[in-house]
Amino acid sequence: MKIYGKQIRTVxxxxxxxxxxxxxxxxxxxxxxxxxxxxDVVHAIKVMQVRGAPAIGATGSFGLVIAxxxxxxxxxxxxxxxxxxxxxxxxxxxxxxxxxxDEAISxxxxxxxxxxxxxxxxxxxxxxxxxxxxxxHKIGEYGAQLINDGDSILTHCNAGALATVDFGTALAxxxxxxxxxxxxxxxxxxxxxxxxxxxxxxxxLHQEGIPYKLIVDNAAGHYMQQGKISMVITGAxxxxxxxxxxxxxxxxxxxxxxxxxxxxxxxxxPATTFDLETKSGKDIPIEERDGDEILKVGSVYVTLxxxxxxxxxxxxxxxxxxxxxxxxxxxxxxxxxxxxxxxLAKRKSN
Amino acid sequence: MKIYGKQIRTVxxxxxxxxxxxxxxxxxxxxxxxxxxxxDVVHAIKVMQVRGAPAIGATGSFGLVIAxxxxxxxxxxxxxxxxxxxxxxxxxxxxxxxxxxDEAISxxxxxxxxxxxxxxxxxxxxxxxxxxxxxxHKIGEYGAQLINDGDSILTHCNAGALATVDFGTALAxxxxxxxxxxxxxxxxxxxxxxxxxxxxxxxxLHQEGIPYKLIVDNAAGHYMQQGKISMVITGAxxxxxxxxxxxxxxxxxxxxxxxxxxxxxxxxxPATTFDLETKSGKDIPIEERDGDEILKVGSVYVTLxxxxxxxxxxxxxxxxxxxxxxxxxxxxxxxxxxxxxxxLAKRKSN
Numbered sequence: 001m002k003i004y005g006k007q008i009r010t011v012x013x014x015x016x017x018x019x020x021x022x023x024x025x026x027x028x029x030x031x032x033x034x035x036x037x038x039x040d041v042v043h044a045i046k047v048m049q050v051r052g053a054p055a056i057g058a059t060g061s062f063g064l065v066i067a068x069x070x071x072x073x074x075x076x077x078x079x080x081x082x083x084x085x086x087x088x089x090x091x092x093x094x095x096x097x098x099x100x101x102d103e104a105i106s107x108x109x110x111x112x113x114x115x116x117x118x119x120x121x122x123x124x125x126x127x128x129x130x131x132x133x134x135x136x137h138k139i140g141e142y143g144a145q146l147i148n149d150g151d152s153i154l155t156h157c158n159a160g161a162l163a164t165v166d167f168g169t170a171l172a173x174x175x176x177x178x179x180x181x182x183x184x185x186x187x188x189x190x191x192x193x194x195x196x197x198x199x200x201x202x203x204x205l206h207q208e209g210i211p212y213k214l215i216v217d218n219a220a221g222h223y224m225q226q227g228k229i230s231m232v233i234t235g236a237x238x239x240x241x242x243x244x245x246x247x248x249x250x251x252x253x254x255x256x257x258x259x260x261x262x263x264x265x266x267x268x269x270p271a272t273t274f275d276l277e278t279k280s281g282k283d284i285p286i287e288e289r290d291g292d293e294i295l296k297v298g299s300v301y302v303t304l305x306x307x308x309x310x311x312x313x314x315x316x317x318x319x320x321x322x323x324x325x326x327x328x329x330x331x332x333x334x335x336x337x338x339x340x341x342x343x344l345a346k347r348k349s350n
Numbered sequence: 351m352k353i354y355g356k357q358i359r360t361v362x363x364x365x366x367x368x369x370x371x372x373x374x375x376x377x378x379x380x381x382x383x384x385x386x387x388x389x390d391v392v393h394a395i396k397v398m399q400v401r402g403a404p405a406i407g408a409t410g411s412f413g414l415v416i417a418x419x420x421x422x423x424x425x426x427x428x429x430x431x432x433x434x435x436x437x438x439x440x441x442x443x444x445x446x447x448x449x450x451x452d453e454a455i456s457x458x459x460x461x462x463x464x465x466x467x468x469x470x471x472x473x474x475x476x477x478x479x480x481x482x483x484x485x486x487h488k489i490g491e492y493g494a495q496l497i498n499d500g501d502s503i504l505t506h507c508n509a510g511a512l513a514t515v516d517f518g519t520a521l522a523x524x525x526x527x528x529x530x531x532x533x534x535x536x537x538x539x540x541x542x543x544x545x546x547x548x549x550x551x552x553x554x555l556h557q558e559g560i561p562y563k564l565i566v567d568n569a570a571g572h573y574m575q576q577g578k579i580s581m582v583i584t585g586a587x588x589x590x591x592x593x594x595x596x597x598x599x600x601x602x603x604x605x606x607x608x609x610x611x612x613x614x615x616x617x618x619x620p621a622t623t624f625d626l627e628t629k630s631g632k633d634i635p636i637e638e639r640d641g642d643e644i645l646k647v648g649s650v651y652v653t654l655x656x657x658x659x660x661x662x663x664x665x666x667x668x669x670x671x672x673x674x675x676x677x678x679x680x681x682x683x684x685x686x687x688x689x690x691x692x693x694l695a696k697r698k699s700n
Contacts, residue, residue: 191568202658206657214645216600217566218567218600221602222602249569249572250566252571253568253607257603260610294548302548303377303552303564308562309565310537311566312572315568315575
């Protein structure tokens with residue numbers, strides 16, 4: 001992605017350090033974190049300096065590299081397993097983290113020599129990151145075919161370049177369609193409580209020159225009723241075997257609204273977001289985050305600190321609301337989801 | 351209502367001054383504005399120091415009193431008509447303002463003497479305010495009959511004592527049910543962009559000791575899906591002849607969600623909110639407010655000032671989504687709405 005004209009990746013690995021754009025400082029400051037301690041990587045995921053399922057996945061695999069660099073060359077195996085566990089526990093809902101950690105750690109299952117292990121796991125992590133960026137491009141190419149002149153697309157949260165290694169999931173089709181000259185515009189939900197829509201998605205679209213309007217989460221229903229939204233595209237944090245999707249809180253609401261108005265509702269997500277081990281949305285753990293995310297904006301309280309809150313970070317959109325899954329293997333409707341799952345299972349066993 | 355143990359009205363008239371709780375300073379500061387200039391009253395409505403359809407209505411009628419106090423005793427009639435127009439134009443969507451202005455100005459149609467006019471219009475404005483508080487009590491009594499032990503009620507925006515002269519519309523049934531010992535709890539939508547839920551409704555319920563949880567607007571759908579919401583009650587800014595309701599942006603979304611989950615959706619509103627001259631929701635003007643309400647929280651920008659926005663303040667919920675209208679004359683379903691309208695028309699012609 002380009003930020004102020006400079007080509008940059010959300011998650012990168014340079015000079016043995018993990019580089020992350022600190023998303024808590026965006027859009028006011030483009031600060032690149034350079035991390036070489038496992039504890040800092042776990043912290044970055046927990047406090048959402050890095051967020052978005054594919055970005056967290058890539059960060060996790062680089063986290064193992066960082067962990068291994070810190071460990072004793074003669075006694076690293078148990079330490080690396082501990083690092084795997086602490087990275088896995090850093091956020092519970094997105095499955096890309098587990099998928100990427102598993103792929104990275106599996107690549108050195110048979111390796112006992114430290115230097116060899118470090119070499120291979122670094123290569124694997126870089127490969128995961130590059131593949132993720134490539135997948136996003138392909139998602140963009142397939143998804144752009146769904147966008148026509150005159151369309152107005154609603155998106156929720158940030159499933160842009162900032163939620164991935166690069167290029168984005170939900171925003172990828174918009175990038176490609178815009179490059180191809182399709183005339184469309186975007187409604188961006190601000191996405192309370194953490195305002196990923198206003199801070200990140202609107203910022204990305206503004207940087208690209210793609211026409212958009214930022215709205216409060218309450219306004220999407222109104223614009224659908226007025227016939228001003230022709231399509232919804234969001235990302236996903238985890239897609240269960242039956243096609244149910246866990247994504248940012250509020251996604252389910254947009255899906256219900258889309259159904260009520262007969263508007264197609266698409267999920268854009270790479271293979272790493274599909275969870276072949278979770279049967280349905282009911283089995284996906286929903287992270288409950290601190291109520292201060294609602295009581296404060298930034299560091300400032302917007303109401304009294306003693307106000308009681310409930311703050312689920314995600315919700316589950318049942319498969320019946322979803323028109324199609326836009327992936328790097330094409331666009332799949334629910335009745336063709338098993339085809340995609342076969343491709344993914346085959347890929348995993350290779 | 352009681353705030354920190356002190357009995358207080360949202361809109362009051364003392365020593366020839368209009369007293370308003372400044373709602374932009376709540377919940378951090380309970381500041382009582384004492385206004386004796388028409389321009390300050392118009393400003394208070396525009397910048398939402400006073401808000402909520404019934405509170406704006408009462409403020410409008412007192413605004414005419416304030417205007418008359420300022421005018422030349424020998425040349426006041428045109429000035430009062432100008433005051434009527436500038437008050438009416440201060441906010442476009444809520445109809446209580448027009449209804450209350452009309453009632454106050456009609457009370458002196460035949461009067462030419464200044465002192466007599468001032469005496470009568472002051473009496474009328476006080477009567478409008480007292481009647482409004484009484485109506486809210488009755489709304490509470492009728493509405494409380496709908497609330498049962500174990501219920502969990504979602505409310506949107508603030509339709510509490512702070513949106514009325516006193517006692518509230520949507521919150522009135524909760525106040526009475528709580529007094530009666532019914533065991534229920536409330537989910538409070540924070541209600542972006544102006545956070546009336548977190549700043550006002552949660553504050554009121556907290557003051558009363560009624561159990562509640564503040565949630566982001568994105569979370570209501572999730573809790574409905576989980577079976578944790580049994581009823582929705584909101585206020586209204588204008589109810590058209592066909593039963594369509596204009597209310598705070600996001601109300602329509604909650605109504606669609608309620609329908610999808612088979613949850614009853616009630617509107618609580620006094621007679622003054624019913625507009626017998628507007629046929630349907632399509633005819634209700636929707637106020638578009640400044641985009642800075644989205645870009646800023648308080649005085650602090652949450653994203654870049656150059657981000658493009660769209661900021662409708664209200665939406666329209668079609669009658670088909672509404673289970674019942676809780677009024678001071680009882681609870682009316684859509685098929686009995688004409689009965690209510692006959693009562694209101696008769697009252698208006700008296």
